[in-house]
Amino acid sequence: MPNPLFDALFAPHLDRETPFLIMDDADDLTHGAFLREASRYAHTLVSMGLEPGDRLAAQVDKSPEALAVYAACIMAGVVFLPLNTGYTHLEVDYFIENSGAKLVLGRADSLEELHRDCDRMGVRFETLEADGTGSFPEAATFQPTQFAPVDRDPEDIAALLYTSGTTGLSKGAMLTHRNLLSNTEVLTEYWQFTSEDVLIHALPIFHTHGLFVATNIALNSGAAVIFLPRFDLAQVLSVLPRATTMMGVPTFYTRLLDHPGFTKELCANMRLFVSGSAPLLAETHRAFEDRTGHRILERYGMTETNMNTSNPYDGERRSGTVGFPLPGVELKVADPDTGAALPTGEVGMIEVRGPNVFKGYWQMPEKTAEELRADGFFITGDLGTISEDGYVTIVGRSKDLIISGGFNIYPKDVEQTLDDQPGVLESAVIGAPHPDFGESVVAVLVPEQGAMLDVSEIEGGISSHLARFKQPRHYVVLDELPRNTMGKVQKKRLRKAYKDIFKDS
Ligand code: MLC
Numbered sequence: 272m273p274n275p276l277f278d279a280l281f282a283p284h285l286d287r288e289t290p291f292l293i294m295d296d297a298d299d300l301t302h303g304a305f306l307r308e309a310s311r312y313a314h315t316l317v318s319m320g321l322e323p324g325d326r327l328a329a330q331v332d333k334s335p336e337a338l339a340v341y342a343a344c345i346m347a348g349v350v351f352l353p354l355n356t357g358y359t360h361l362e363v364d365y366f367i368e369n370s371g372a373k374l375v376l377g378r379a380d381s382l383e384e385l386h387r388d389c390d391r392m393g394v395r396f397e398t399l400e401a402d403g404t405g406s407f408p409e410a411a412t413f414q415p416t417q418f419a420p421v422d423r424d425p426e427d428i429a430a431l432l433y434t435s436g437t438t439g440l441s442k443g444a445m446l447t448h449r450n451l452l453s454n455t456e457v458l459t460e461y462w463q464f465t466s467e468d469v470l471i472h473a474l475p476i477f478h479t480h481g482l483f484v485a486t487n488i489a490l491n492s493g494a495a496v497i498f499l500p501r502f503d504l505a506q507v508l509s510v511l512p513r514a515t516t517m518m519g520v521p522t523f524y525t526r527l528l529d530h531p532g533f534t535k536e537l538c539a540n541m542r543l544f545v546s547g548s549a550p551l552l553a554e555t556h557r558a559f560e561d562r563t564g565h566r567i568l569e570r571y572g573m574t575e576t577n578m579n580t581s582n583p584y585d586g587e588r589r590s591g592t593v594g595f596p597l598p599g600v601e602l603k604v605a606d607p608d609t610g611a612a613l614p615t616g617e618v619g620m621i622e623v624r625g626p627n628v629f630k631g632y633w634q635m636p637e638k639t640a641e642e643l644r645a646d647g648f649f650i651t652g653d654l655g656t657i658s659e660d661g662y663v664t665i666v667g668r669s670k671d672l673i674i675s676g677g678f679n680i681y682p683k684d685v686e687q688t689l690d691d692q693p694g695v696l697e698s699a700v701i702g703a704p705h706p707d708f709g710e711s712v713v714a715v716l717v718p719e720q721g722a723m724l725d726v727s728e729i730e731g732g733i734s735s736h737l738a739r740f741k742q743p744r745h746y747v748v749l750d751e752l753p754r755n756t757m758g759k760v761q762k763k764r765l766r767k768a769y770k771d772i773f774k775d776s
């Protein structure tokens with residue numbers, strides 16, 4: 272019976288006792304051991320009443336067990352919905368409700384509130400802790416270590432990843448077996464991954480980059496993975512000599528460069544550094560090459576589309592560009608109104624089409640229709656241009672979005688919470704360049720008439736509503752927001768006024 276992701280990523284490894292997850296401070300896991308664990312979890316899902324197509328939401332720390340839950344979902348045909356561990360329980364409630372999740376996995380941190388919310392919503396709640404213990408793995412203890420994978424069509428949904436929009440409303444991007452597998456296969460070949468590779472995995476596993484790009488490629492190629500709980504500079508430096516490849520957001524590379532112990536010698540075994548999820552500054556690219564002799568390979572992707580473009584493995588990795596459309600991906604720079612392709616060299620909306628492009632937003636056909644054209648092209652919201660020799664450059668974004676350390680923050684989301692605070696008449700949230708995170712959040716507040724705003728009270732007021740990474744790092748209070756003649760807030764002017772606010776952070 273076919274199950275495309277299982278057949279390609281798991282089946283070849285069922286009996287392989289080769290290293291899969293190399294742990295820095297715990298026992299390593301072979302491919303076989305990982306899949307036996309995933310099989311026990313798949314049986315557990317079935318025993319808990321989950322059926323193919325049901326959703327499982329997981330807000331859990333990164334661990335081999337958490338990755339095995341993803342694998343178990345693929346095996347059992349359950350739709351995997353990973354959530355940023357930084358989200359507050361109020362943020363998580365929305366995802367549970369909107370997705371209609373049947374089972375929620377959480378950890379002790381969020382236990383009380385999330386458990387209570389799940390009870391209220393009538394959703395089953397189990398725990399999975401960072402050390403691999405919890406009520407879910409406990410329930411799996413005596414389950415069989417083999418599981419016959421559930422039959423899946425390439426168009427069936429494998430995962431639901433939420434992404435916000437300019438409206439502030441989060442939408443679940445439906446990613447099918449075909450979307451994930453086609454991209455994995457293309458990238459494995461493009462970046463020349465083999466079973467000889469050892470990949471440093473320091474990314475979170477609740478986003479496309481760490482979950483699909485890194486993990487799926489490793490599984491597809493049979494590579495081993497040095498599986499780190501998070502990006503810890505000292506830990507990454509210590510494992511570098513054992514690795515051949517690494518994937519990261521630009522913050523990983525600027526942090527490495529800031530450390531004098533990061534040397535060419537440490538990278539002697541490395542063949543490839545990949546960067547994505549946010550723009551890599553040309554100066555970082557240059558400094559990295561000067562220090563290590565390696566040219567970082569930059570690629571461009573999105574939750575809705577997986578990876579769209581990549582600089583070449585062989586050939587010129589051109590800094591400031593995101594390279595060429597990947598094999599099978601059509602990319603055009605288009606007139607934002609009509610979708611008609613613009614002449615080479617002009618700046619326009621980047622649109623993409625291919626087997627990598629998602630199926631649509633979960634139960635939001637109108638939102639899907641706004642961003643996915645009838646002819647299959649997805650309107651990315653990124654503005655770009657294509658050079659005569661085919662390199663794609665992203666020059667900006669038409670969507671109001673801040674990318675901080677690779678995490679997306681939608682200003683509307685933050686503004687809505689700020690506007691609810693006592694004494695706040697209105698707010699505007701913008702991104703300003705930040706030396707560590709690339710961009711960071713600035714809030715411009717306008718007080719109600721006669722009100723005196725106390726920033727620490729506002730910080731306290733929003734902390735239970737918004738994940739820490741979304742919270743403003745700088746506040747400005749103004750009498751009024753700059754507006755154009757149509758009454759629209761001129762964020763461009765605000766961005767210009769506060770562009771140096773984090774310069775010395
Ligand atoms: C953590 N914090 C952040 C943050 N990460 N704040 C803003 N932006 C971030 N990205 C908060 C912490 O809660 C903490 O708050 C404070 O900032 C400092 O934390 P830190 O110790 O410096 O952060 P650290 O844990 O080291 O994390 C930074 C990071 C991490 C860059 C290593 O954020 C990270 O791994 N980012 C990768 C994101 C990613 O995988 N994106 C891929 C999306 S997929 P306080 O108050 O406690 O001090 C996608 C598609 C594609 O975009 O193309 O790939």
Ligand code: AMP
Nearest residue numbers: 547548549550570571572573574665679
């Ligand atoms: P997400 O919704 O988290 O998947 O974020 C996707 C967005 O990240 C894209 O639409 C781009 O704006 C941005 N992005 C990803 N990779 C790059 C890159 N290499 N350079 C610039 N922006 C990028």
